[in-house]
Amino acid sequence: MRGEPAGSERVGAAVKAVEARGLVKVYQGARKERVRALDGLNLTIGHGEYLVLLGPSGCGKTTLLRTIAGLEQPTEGEVHIGGHLANGLPPRLRRVAMVFQSYALYPHKTVRHNIEFPLKAEHVPRHMRERKVRWAADLLGIPHLLGRKPRHLSGGERQRVALARALVREPAVFLLDEPLSNLDAKLRATTRDELRRFQQEIGTTTIYVTHDQDEAMGLGDRVAVLDAGRLRQVGTPRDIYDEPADTFVATFVGSPPMNLVSRGDRLVGFRPEHLLPAENVAYDSRVTMPLRIDRIEYLSGDRHVYGSVTRIGLETRVIARLPATVITPLTVGETHEFAVPADRLRFFDAEYGTRTAPVRIGG
Amino acid sequence: MRGVPARGRPRAGEKARLTDREGFLAWAFLLPSVVYLTALVAAPFCLTVAFAFSDANSAAPSYRFAGLRNFRAIFRDDVFWRALGDTLALTGLSMALVVFFGMILANVLLADFRGKWPVRLLVLLPWTTPVALSAISWRWLLDSAYSPVDPILRDAGVLHGGASLLGRPPLATASVVAVHVWRLTPLAAVILMAGLAAIPRDVGEAARLDGAGFWRRLFGVTIPLTLPVIVVAAVFGAAVTFADMAVVRVLTGGGPGASTQVLPALAYHRGVEDGDMGQGAAIALFLFPLLLAGVIGVLRAVRRPEDANDGEADGEEP
Numbered sequence: 001m002r003g004e005p006a007g008s009e010r011v012g013a014a015v016k017a018v019e020a021r022g023l024v025k026v027y028q029g030a031r032k033e034r035v036r037a038l039d040g041l042n043l044t045i046g047h048g049e050y051l052v053l054l055g056p057s058g059c060g061k062t063t064l065l066r067t068i069a070g071l072e073q074p075t076e077g078e079v080h081i082g083g084h085l086a087n088g089l090p091p092r093l094r095r096v097a098m099v100f101q102s103y104a105l106y107p108h109k110t111v112r113h114n115i116e117f118p119l120k121a122e123h124v125p126r127h128m129r130e131r132k133v134r135w136a137a138d139l140l141g142i143p144h145l146l147g148r149k150p151r152h153l154s155g156g157e158r159q160r161v162a163l164a165r166a167l168v169r170e171p172a173v174f175l176l177d178e179p180l181s182n183l184d185a186k187l188r189a190t191t192r193d194e195l196r197r198f199q200q201e202i203g204t205t206t207i208y209v210t211h212d213q214d215e216a217m218g219l220g221d222r223v224a225v226l227d228a229g230r231l232r233q234v235g236t237p238r239d240i241y242d243e244p245a246d247t248f249v250a251t252f253v254g255s256p257p258m259n260l261v262s263r264g265d266r267l268v269g270f271r272p273e274h275l276l277p278a279e280n281v282a283y284d285s286r287v288t289m290p291l292r293i294d295r296i297e298y299l300s301g302d303r304h305v306y307g308s309v310t311r312i313g314l315e316t317r318v319i320a321r322l323p324a325t326v327i328t329p330l331t332v333g334e335t336h337e338f339a340v341p342a343d344r345l346r347f348f349d350a351e352y353g354t355r356t357a358p359v360r361i362g363g
Numbered sequence: 364m365r366g367v368p369a370r371g372r373p374r375a376g377e378k379a380r381l382t383d384r385e386g387f388l389a390w391a392f393l394l395p396s397v398v399y400l401t402a403l404v405a406a407p408f409c410l411t412v413a414f415a416f417s418d419a420n421s422a423a424p425s426y427r428f429a430g431l432r433n434f435r436a437i438f439r440d441d442v443f444w445r446a447l448g449d450t451l452a453l454t455g456l457s458m459a460l461v462v463f464f465g466m467i468l469a470n471v472l473l474a475d476f477r478g479k480w481p482v483r484l485l486v487l488l489p490w491t492t493p494v495a496l497s498a499i500s501w502r503w504l505l506d507s508a509y510s511p512v513d514p515i516l517r518d519a520g521v522l523h524g525g526a527s528l529l530g531r532p533p534l535a536t537a538s539v540v541a542v543h544v545w546r547l548t549p550l551a552a553v554i555l556m557a558g559l560a561a562i563p564r565d566v567g568e569a570a571r572l573d574g575a576g577f578w579r580r581l582f583g584v585t586i587p588l589t590l591p592v593i594v595v596a597a598v599f600g601a602a603v604t605f606a607d608m609a610v611v612r613v614l615t616g617g618g619p620g621a622s623t624q625v626l627p628a629l630a631y632h633r634g635v636e637d638g639d640m641g642q643g644a645a646i647a648l649f650l651f652p653l654l655l656a657g658v659i660g661v662l663r664a665v666r667r668p669e670d671a672n673d674g675e676a677d678g679e680e681p
Contacts, residue, residue: 071568092574104565108587117583121574171575 003297015083018045018068018173023077024320025063025229037063038074039229045207046172050199052208052220058250060229061209065175070094082172095165098175101182106148109175111137111161113145119168133180136164139198156187165320167202174206175200180215192218202279213253225249241330244269244346247353256319262350266359269346272304272321277328281339287312287361288339291320293332305330311339312361381562408651414644422638433645443629444645450625453536454604457543458597464544465551472556490549498613505614519529535615535623542610546602551596556605558592560587594665598658626650 025038037060044052047222053061066072068079068092086094097118102110106114115136119129137143140160147199150158159179179195180188196219210216216223217237225232225248226241228340233245244250244258250269251257259275260267278288294317297304301324308317311343320338330336347356381387418429438444472483489497502514562585570580586593608627615623624632626646634643 069572071508071571091572091578094573098572100569102563102565102566104569105564105582106570106588108564117570117575118573120583121576121579163568165573255384 012198015047015345016080017043017047017082018207019043020068020079021080023059023064023067023071024075025067028076036229038077039068039111041077041226041231043203043228043231044236047205048203050196050206050208050217050221052210052223053226054210054213054216054220054223054253055209055226060227061211061225062177063229064179064226065207065209066246068173069096069098069175085250087131089211090195095169095172095287096175097169097171097173098177099159099162099166099179101178102161103150103179103182105158105165106163108352109149110146110155111150113144114150114161115164115168122169122255132168133164133265136168139167139201140164145332155161156191159183159191159344163198163253170204172205176206176208178210179208180212180296188215195219201300208338213255217253224250227252243355245355247348250346250348256321258320258346259316260348261313261316261318262307263359263361266356267348267353268313268359268361269348270340272319272346273323273339274340274344275320276322276326276340277330278337278339279325279328279343286339287342287345290335290336291318291338292335293330296330296332303330398551411644411648414640415648417641419640420638427565427592429433429641432549433641434649437642437645437649442624443626446624446626446629447649449536449623450627450664453540453543453625454601455621457547457604458601460522460540460544461547461551461600462593464548464595465555466593468548468552469555469559472552474561485547486552489546491548494546494607494609495613498542499543501538501610502614503539528609532619532623535619539611539614539623542614543607544602547600551600554596555589555592558589561592562588578635592667594661602654602658 009156015300020041020043021040022359023038024036027035027037029035041060041064043064053062053064063072067074068086070082070086070089070093075088075241081094081096084333087147106117108118112133115133115238116129119132124132133146134143137146140158142157142165143324144163145153145157145161150161153161159182162179176195180191208215220237222234222236223237224238227248233240233249235243240249241255244253247267247269251260254271256272258269258271260269262268273293278286291305291307291309291313293305293307295306297306303322305322305325306317307319307320308336309316322330329335342361345361346360347358416428416430417426418432419426448590468486472479473484504510506513546554566584566588567580570584575583606627608631609624611623611625611628612631627650630646630650631644632643633646634640637643
């Protein structure tokens with residue numbers, strides 16, 4: 001078997017919880033057009049890891065999740081779960097549990113019967129079932145809801161029931177498909193926190209799909225950024241943010257996104273928070289540029305300064321985010337000298353968008 | 364050519380057209396169906412009620428009030444009770460089979476395969492054929508004289524001697540049921556298909572991930588969620604079967620003996636052929652409260668689970 005340590009290409013690496021090898025999924029669309037939802041995707045997820053799949057809608061992240069779950073069969077490539085090839089296995093044999101975006105609770109069953117359903121399917125004896133339902137309900141703080149039907153629950157409560165249902169079977173892998181997107185903004189923040197705590201408590205490998213970068217950066221041990229069925233970058237939230245592998249990741253992650261200034265065959269990138277009035281940046285290693293200010297927004301204490309810069313490349317519209325501690329007076333219409341610490345500059349190939357070695361910019 | 368009116372200003376000069384008035388439109392669209400229902404449903408129904416309490420017959424069509432005499436007569440009549448029992452049994456059996464086959468057919472129709480549209484069309488054909496015509500073709504199939512089915516069954520040893528499909532009570536009843544099932548299954552399938560299609564895809568997938576096999580998904584998820592639709596299909600089919608006389612009349616003529624006599628056929632027999640319009644009307648009218656009670660009862664029964672089957676009824680849009 002390929003999963004055995006001796007035959008593994010990574011000597012000493014433990015068997016991975018989930019492994020996708022060269023996954024391709026082609027959908028036959030209407031009018032004979034073919035959509036490559038997954039385009040040769042490789043990804044490994046370690047045991048107990050919290051991996052977030054991040055990408056714009058239509059990037060293939062949900063398809064990847066469904067392929068791991070066994071709801072879709074890959075056109076090419078392999079899915080390994082717990083070191084075993086899972087291609088062709090029906091979902092019920094994969095020991096994965098999924099929480100759907102809509103929660104997909106059984107509307108005709110009470111909360112208790114919803115949570116109990118996977119156990120019944122596994123022919124768990126009644127007294128064990130009752131204990132486990134109770135355990136899952138306690139863990140998620142929903143024992144008082146057991147007798148109700150889904151329609152009488154709020155969005156947050158439904159989500160907990162869906163989690164409890166996924167939990168009782170003690171799956172090897174949790175798959176969460178945008179579980180927070182149906183909650184209102186306030187509830188989303190608190191639930192995100194709870195989801196993370198909850199996963200740390202039970203320690204189950206989790207794959208979480210979202211298009212929301214705050215969720216991705218806040219929840220993931222590692223974040224995998226997808227675009228057009230391809231993996232752009234996998235790394236810790238810090239890596240993704242500070243060392244983006246290409247311009248897609250650089251502009252998709254971060255709000256406002258990274259500024260990119262065209263300079264010859266390169267793009268010079270820098271985050272809005274690193275572009276500050278020159279007097280606020282250490283003198284010895286900085287790159288300065290004049291910024292003509294078009295507009296200033298005042299957002300939760302920060303100043304977002306919109307304008308265009310010249311000198312370091314073609315004239316480009318950029319955004320600077322000035323924290324409240326920067327008190328330099330700025331007015332719309334003036335041109336002010338701004339600067340970026342030299343080690344905060346990132347360079348990308350102008351044609352392919354991939355990361356390149358730094359270039360010296362006189363400043 | 365007219366000048367272009369100034370934009371943004373109401374065109375006060377023009378009058379509102381008749382078709383701009385929603386009250387008028389509502390009536391205009393409703394009127395044909397009101398006329399139709401009055402002429403073909405309400406009027407005959409009232410006439411039937413009137414006849415049922417009279418001693419009218421085709422020989423002396425004058426109207427004389429007879430009170431409950433017609434009803435007393437039919438209640439004393441063994442043929443009536445047998446026909447009632449047979450009708451109920453026939454309907455019940457037919458509906459059980461219709462729902463069963465309809466469910467299978469609905470799943471077939473929902474499946475994605477090449478050429479599903481011609482298949483869907485073909486499947487609906489039995490429903491679109493006039494009852495009398497299809498009953499005649501069935502008689503040709505099942506009759507002893509020219510039937511292709513008869514010799515096959517004879518060779519297989521199912522039929523012996525002088526027995527024939529339509530000539531022996533249990534087989535004749537089975538034939539009538541078979542025709543009803545054949546005729547109503549497509550309609551039930553289409554109704555059930557709508558019900559199946561309304562189950563959110565996520566829910567079915569969740570059941571698969573929860574480890575449920577085919578049977579558990581069917582009985583634990585699919586059937587409970589489609590129950591209201593199943594009931595609608597069954598009630599609708601039952602009403603059609605219960606009130607139908609064409610199949611029995613063409614296929615067996617109520618025989619052999621009176622073994623396949625159903626209430627509507629009996630009503631026709633008494634009222635039109637024997638000329639006793641009062642009794643015929645009383646028999647026909649007897650169907651009405653029975654059907655009504657049945658329909659109300661069943662719809663009530665599914666009301667409560669339906670209340671919980673909200674599926675898509677509430678909840679925030681994603």
